[in-house]
Structure formats: structure tokens, C-alpha cells
Amino acid sequence: MTTFDSSRTRARSRPGRSAERGRPREFDVDQAIDAAARIFWAHGYHATPVEALCDATGVFRGSLYRTFGDKHGLLVAAFDRYAEGAVARLKERLAADMPPADALRAALLHYTLVSANLLDRHGCLITNAAIELLPDDQDMRSHIESTLHRIATQFSLAIARGQQAGQFDKRLDAEEVGRFLLCIVQGMRVLGKTDLDKSALTSIVDMTMRALV
Numbered sequence: 001m002t003t004f005d006s007s008r009t010r011a012r013s014r015p016g017r018s019a020e021r022g023r024p025r026e027f028d029v030d031q032a033i034d035a036a037a038r039i040f041w042a043h044g045y046h047a048t049p050v051e052a053l054c055d056a057t058g059v060f061r062g063s064l065y066r067t068f069g070d071k072h073g074l075l076v077a078a079f080d081r082y083a084e085g086a087v088a089r090l091k092e093r094l095a096a097d098m099p100p101a102d103a104l105r106a107a108l109l110h111y112t113l114v115s116a117n118l119l120d121r122h123g124c125l126i127t128n129a130a131i132e133l134l135p136d137d138q139d140m141r142s143h144i145e146s147t148l149h150r151i152a153t154q155f156s157l158a159i160a161r162g163q164q165a166g167q168f169d170k171r172l173d174a175e176e177v178g179r180f181l182l183c184i185v186q187g188m189r190v191l192g193k194t195d196l197d198k199s200a201l202t203s204i205v206d207m208t209m210r211a212l213v
Contacts, residue, residue, distance in 0.1 A: 029067060030081075032057040037078035041125045044132050045075050076143060082125045083147040091154050100162035105209055107158075111185045112201035115192030124189040148182060155181040159212070168212045177212065184208055 035056040039048050050071050054061055068074040093107040122128070126147055133140045156178030162168035188201055
């Protein structure tokens with residue numbers, strides 16, 4: 001399962017209804033976001049009742065709403081946390097201390113590994129959110145589209161580095177290839193929900209790399 005990383009902060013909930021008596025008046029905001037993200041990841045947004053989020057976070061509805069506004073606000077926070085981690089890890093893999101083509105192939109192979117071993121075939125939270133919520137959810141649109149653009153940009157930068165090193169065809173438009181690679185990895189995320197195994201996904205990576213030289 002994807003790890004949701006960040007520095008820990010504390011939020012103090014205000015005294016509320018009598019139903020909240022006996023609960024701790026403090027809760028860890030980041031831990032609550034992490035727990036909620038795992039629930040949204042497993043079940044989707046619409047199929048997740050607020051009660052399930054309260055159970056997962058250990059926080060009452062009133063406290064969650066005071067902190068995040070509503071269920072949708074908690075989804076936005078969870079999505080942004082997941083997205084930040086995903087983009088940061090991709091950037092790190094693509095910038096690894098190795099030839100650009102090797103770094104790109106290793107990054108793509110990582111997607112084959114996680115896609116073939118998805119916990120209960122839950123998929124990727126970014127991909128799932130795009131499929132479930134777009135085009136209707138206008139509030140989430142900017143978050144999803146910005147994240148996908150950032151992923152494509154990291155791939156474009158990797159292609160440009162490979163072109164400078166003479167490893168990729170310089171006639172290719174790096175920005176277009178970045179979008180192409182975004183489609184490849186998002187497609188593998190979807191295929192990971194099926195019975196397609198790691199070797200089949202690896203063949204997709206091999207074909208992709210051949211298209212770049």
C-alpha cells in the first residue's frame with residue numbers, strides 16, 4: 001500500500017455536542033488524512049459513508065467537519081497528500097544517479113511492480129479519482145488535472161535529459177512524450193486491477209522504451 005508521508009501536526013477540536021464528550025479533544029490531522037485516504041482508496045468517494053471515515057480516523061463527525069469542512073474537503077486533503085507523495089517519488093526515481101534511459105526504465109518498471117501487486121486490486125487513488133469524479137466534480141478537477149500534469153512534466157524532463165545524453169531520439173517532442181508516458185503508467189494502473197501479471201506489464205515497458213530511441 002502507498003505510504004502517505006508528511007510532517008505531523010496537531011489540531012485541537014473545540015468543545016462540541018454532548019455526543020463528543022469522552023473523546024480526546026486533540027487529534028492528529030495528518031494521521032486522520034492518511035486513514036481517510038486509505039478508505040477512499042479502497043472504496044471510492046461516493047461509496048464511503050462518513051461513519052466509515054469516523055471509524056477509520058477515530059474522530060467524530062463534528063470534529064472532522066470543523067477541520068475539513070465536509071466529506072469532500074477531507075477527500076481533497078487526502079488526494080493532495082497522496083498526489084504529493086506520488087509526484088515526489090517519481091521525481092526522485094527519474095533523477096536517480098544513473099543514465100537517464102536506465103532511470104526512466106526503472107521508474108516504469110516500478111509501476112509494473114505496484115500495478116501487479118495492488119492490494120485487493122484497489123488501483124491508484126489518482127486514477128480512481130479521475131475515473132469516478134470527472135467530469136462532474138468541478139472542485140476536484142483542478143486537483144486531478146494539476147497532478148496529472150505534474151507527472152507528465154516529470155516524464156518530459158526525463159526525456160529531455162535522455163535526449164541531451166544521446167539516449168533518446170532528439171526528434172521527439174519531450175512534452176508530447178511526457179503525456180504519452182503518463183498514458184502508459186495510468187493504463188498500467190488500470191490493467192493492474194485485472195489478472196494481467198508483471199511479465200505482461202514489463203513487456204509494455206520494453207515496447208515503450210523501444211519507441212523512444
